[in-house]
Amino acid sequence: MNFLDALILGVVEGLTEFLPVSSTGHLILASSLLGLPDSEFLKSFEIAIQSGAIAAVVALYFRSFFDIEIIKRLIAAFIPTAVIGFALYSVVKTYFLGNETLVLAALFLGGIALIVFELLYKEDGDAASSVTAITYKQAAFIGLFQALAMIPGVSRSGATIVGGLLTSGIKRAAIVEFSFLLAVPTMLAATGYDLLKSYSSFNTGDFGILAVGLITSFFVAMAAIVFLLRFIRNHTFISFGIYRIAIALLFWLLIL
Numbered sequence: 001m002n003f004l005d006a007l008i009l010g011v012v013e014g015l016t017e018f019l020p021v022s023s024t025g026h027l028i029l030a031s032s033l034l035g036l037p038d039s040e041f042l043k044s045f046e047i048a049i050q051s052g053a054i055a056a057v058v059a060l061y062f063r064s065f066f067d068i069e070i071i072k073r074l075i076a077a078f079i080p081t082a083v084i085g086f087a088l089y090s091v092v093k094t095y096f097l098g099n100e101t102l103v104l105a106a107l108f109l110g111g112i113a114l115i116v117f118e119l120l121y122k123e124d125g126d127a128a129s130s131v132t133a134i135t136y137k138q139a140a141f142i143g144l145f146q147a148l149a150m151i152p153g154v155s156r157s158g159a160t161i162v163g164g165l166l167t168s169g170i171k172r173a174a175i176v177e178f179s180f181l182l183a184v185p186t187m188l189a190a191t192g193y194d195l196l197k198s199y200s201s202f203n204t205g206d207f208g209i210l211a212v213g214l215i216t217s218f219f220v221a222m223a224a225i226v227f228l229l230r231f232i233r234n235h236t237f238i239s240f241g242i243y244r245i246a247i248a249l250l251f252w253l254l255i256l
Contacts, residue, residue, distance in 0.1 A: 001042065005034050006212040009049060013213070014220025017053035018180060018228055020114060020158030020240045021247075024050075025103040028152055029251050032100055041206055043097045044198045047190055048210060052217030053224075054187045057180045060225060064181055069132045073178070076136045077143035077160075078185045084147040085190065092150050093194070099152070104248045106153025111244030117162055118236040127171045131178045138167045142178065146186065156183065161237070172232055180225065 012030045016023040027046045036042055064070050085092075096102060128134050134142075145163025149156035157179050164175030202210075 001036055001045070001209055003209060003212050005036060006045075006209045007216050008034065009045070010052065010213040010216025011220050013049045014053055014056075014217040014222075015224050017050060017183070017217070017221055018157050018224055020155045020161060020237055021244055022103070022107060022110070022149075022153045022155035022158070023053070024097070024149075025107055025153035025155070028097065028100060028103050029247075033254075040198060041202060043093055044194055044202075045210060045213060046097060047194045049213040049217055050187045051191045052214035053221035054184050055214075055218050056221035056225060057184055059218075060222065061177075061181060064131070065184070067132070070181065073131065073134050073136065073139045074182055074185060076139035077146065077178075077182050078189075080140055080143040081146045081186055082189060084144075085150060086193070088150060089193065096150065096152055100251075102151065103153040104252050106151050107244045108248035110154055110158065111241040111248065114158065114162070114241035114244065115238050117165075118238045118241070121165060123165075123171060124169060127169050128174055129171045130174055131181065134164075134170055134174065134178060138164065138169060139178075141167055142175075142182070146182065156186070158237075158240075173229075176228065176232055 009027055009030055012026050013023050016026045024046060027049070031038075031042060031046070058065070128138075142160050142163045145159045145166075146156055148154050148159045160179040160182060161172075161175050164170045164178060165172065170178075
């Protein structure tokens with residue numbers, strides 16, 4: 001991998017991290033198109049680069065991380081994800097990451113599920129309109145759904161948003177914001193754990209390449225967050241479902 005590859009993947013990560021289209025899935029497909037070898041560093045890069053996008057959330061929602069009520073709800077959602085994630089870490093990194101067939105299947109089926117969900121979903125008028133109005137039970141349920149994103153192609157943001165809406169008690173804007181915030185502890189834990197286990201195999205140049213990807217994803221993610229917040233005011237996620245199906249079919253023809 002060179003610096004141009006890292007720049008391209010940084011753009012891909014920043015654009016897709018917070019949209020319900022799976023950033024990890026897109027990184028795997030982009031890496032395949034770039035002809036990058038399926039190395040341990042690439043797998044770690046695809047995990048760690050997400051921290052750049054997460055830093056964008058911290059920059060935009062800095063004050064939220066000093067609100068104890070929000071922190072308690074993030075902890076309630078993070079615990080089930082952490083337990084499942086740590087238990088299945090080796091399985092995910094060994095068998096899931098780099099598996100293009102799995103990514104395309106998850107993108108395709110997830111697209112269908114997203115469209116069906118949106119066609120059937122009706123928002124409760126009394127649903128929670130702010131993050132602090134989310135109950136701990138709802139937060140834990142969202143955390144369980146987030147764990148589904150260990151399958152590349154599922155989409156962490158998509159899983160958490162759908163999980164929140166399925167409780168029939170959280171408004172769309174509130175669950176989208178909660179999804180942004182929940183990404184911070186989730187991805188920092190995933191990145192930290194992976195780097196702790198893998199950093200010794202990196203060479204000096206690898207850290208420079210990772211830095212390029214992180215910085216690029218940070219700035220691109222800032223724009224993507226602003227876009228999504230504006231988009232959800234007047235749109236459902238059906239267009240993202242259609243996109244997932246289309247990109248899965250396109251890559252199926254190109255790659256497989």
